[in-house]
Amino acid sequence: MPFAPKAVADATPAQAQDSTSRVRVLVINVLISNRQDARLRQLVQATHPDVVLALEPDAWWAWALRPLHAAYPYRLELPSADAYGLILYSRLPLLNPHTQDLEQPGVPSVITGMRLADGRTFTFFGIHPTPPIPDNYPDGVGLRNVVLQKVARLLRQTPGPVLVAGDFNDVSWSKTTHQLVAEGPVQDVSRGRGLYPTFDARIPLMRWPLDHFFVSPQFRVVSLTRPPDVGSDHFALLAELALAKE
Incomplete structure (x- = not known):
């Protein structure tokens, strides 16, 4: 909007x-069949994110991204052959990192605390619900609603600042994402800043904003950008956020 x-x-x-109070987060659905790993590594090296959330990685992608390990000492890697793997790289210390199947077994979300350089912490949620199309998950629409309802409930139960990022497989103006805003204490970072269509990167005239950042009221926006494509069907989305001091 x-x-x-x-x-x-x-x-x-x-x-x-x-x-000391900023965090730069890069979200990218790598496309499991994409093998242009050098382009993603170059993007990471050029943009210097503090946190990288890669979605859809298989074991090949986990291997291909190993050169980034030296720059990201805190990692959670869960590659999968079914397009619902995830990899989280962070320069910020991770606090109790874990995955949770909010939708169904094999479709994990990552939940972890992160500590900023100034010592303050926030909770990060990385999600990738199934798309609302009748492929491997014919009831995807209902399941996606369930995921965002569960995320909203977890957000209400989580003390302190929260940041939700990922490939939502849904546009920011849909009923389901409005539900997340209504039920969880978060707002859409892109709202009022323009459209950031991230899918389909291969079809210029048919693109939709499916990748998002939602944050609690303690955050402020330094920048929000859509970097160049890296060979995936999704563009990456890069947000730099500042945690306001009370």
């Missing part, structure tokens, strides 16, 4: 300059 008021406020100049 590019002409709506900004749902998440911009960072002040002081907040934007305070590197």
Whole structure:
């Protein structure tokens, strides 16, 4: 919704300059059949994210991204051959990282605390619900609703700041994502900043914003960008956020 008021406020100049309270997060659905790994590594090296959430990685992708390990000492890797694997790389310390099948077995989400350089913490949720198309999961629409309902419930139960990121397989103006905003204490980072169509990267005239960042009120936005494509059917989405000080 590019002409709506900004749902998440911009960072002040002081907040934007305070590197100890900022986090830069890159979300990318790599496309399990994509083998242009060098392009993704180059993107990571060029944009210097603190956190990388890669969705759809198989064992080949886990191997191909190993050169990034030196820069990301905190990792959670769960590759899968069924397009619902995930890899989380972080420069920030991870606190109790774990996965949870919010939808059904084999479709995990990642939940972890993260500690900023200034010592404050927030909770990160990385999600990838099944798409609303009758392929491997013919009841995908209902399952996706269940995932976001469960995420909203977990958000309400989670103290402190929260950040939700991932490939939602849904647009930001849909009923299901509105439900997440209504039931969880989060707002869409892109709202009021323009459209960020991330899928399908291969079809210029048919693209939809399926990848998102939702944050709790403690966060401010330094920047939100859509980097160049890396050979996937999704563009990456890159957000730099500042955690406001009370």
